[in-house]
Amino acid sequence: MNPTANVDVARAVEPHEVGKALEWEPRVGEASWWQTRQSRESLVERLLGLFTDPGAGLTRDKTRRRGLGKLLDWLEGQPGETWQDRWMASGADDAGFEWTDLPLQGRGTPKSHWRDELATGLVLLVAGQAIRPSYPWLLRQRVTVMLTETRAASDPDAFQRLEQLAQHATPTARSDALNKLTWIVIRKGGLVSDITVGDCIELTAALEEHHFRGSAGRCSTPCSRRPACSQPAHR
Incomplete structure (x- = not known):
């Protein structure tokens, strides 16, 4: 193939690939x-x-x-x-x-x-x-009231809509989804609508690391069997 054609193809693909890669990057945490x-x-x-x-x-x-x-x-x-x-x-x-x-x-x-x-x-x-x-700190606490208060204060309308949409999901699946979204809002700030694909990937990696290291025996059932622990608050 003509070398010039290779260069033209690379130039045509590059902006799309860069944009695609950025979609998978988590939001940068604000310093202040x-x-x-x-x-x-x-x-x-x-x-x-x-x-x-x-x-x-x-x-x-x-x-x-x-x-x-x-x-x-x-x-x-x-x-x-x-x-x-x-x-x-x-x-x-x-x-x-x-x-x-x-x-x-x-x-x-x-x-x-x-x-x-x-x-x-x-x-x-x-x-x-x-x-x-940080996520390691948050995932070790499992304080239910912290998640509940965050949902009520940070973006109550969005979380209420999500709960309504998840009415037919199992209690475990509903709790899992709400907890994960709440952790992201706590860590990154903003609203539910600000959450990106990259934010979700970042949290998934933190959860995997947390499950790998274990949760210091704080829960009677291994957290690897309960993706988002919804046990009563550990205080």
Whole structure:
């Protein structure tokens, strides 16, 4: 074949192939976004407005307020310009399921409710998009309330439509799909409509790695047999 013809074919194919490849790339995680840059005062006001309810039990709301306050006290002592910077600098993301050990260091023997309060405060920070933990951290937590609150706060209309569309699916399949979409929204931000094919591929790879390494025995049934664990929250 004429060498010139080969060059012409390559030029004709290249833009299409490049565009196709880009479709399979996950969105690049933002280094900073408006929720993570909020001042403490603005952040607390926004999160308590989103996640506390005068009609709900006072005990729950008091726990959320205390937990958020204690967690922010600790994060403010970490280096960084944003809440995400401080979260990553603290080592909590790498600590996985044992992350509450870090803010409790030096406080003697921790009481059980201290960990519960910190975990509750973190639910607000994650569901309120102040921090975006990594997939390895998220997949080890399996905190059902974190996923539920994220769906209610981040893109409620879209998640409600998805639940309606999945009415005839099995409960396991419906939970699996909703959990996966919620993890992507937590990690990447934005709306359900912003999710790309590349985002889904990235999460699939993270799930495979998580299943390969195991989930530290947190669930009684191996997670490899339950693609998206929908067991009650592990706290």
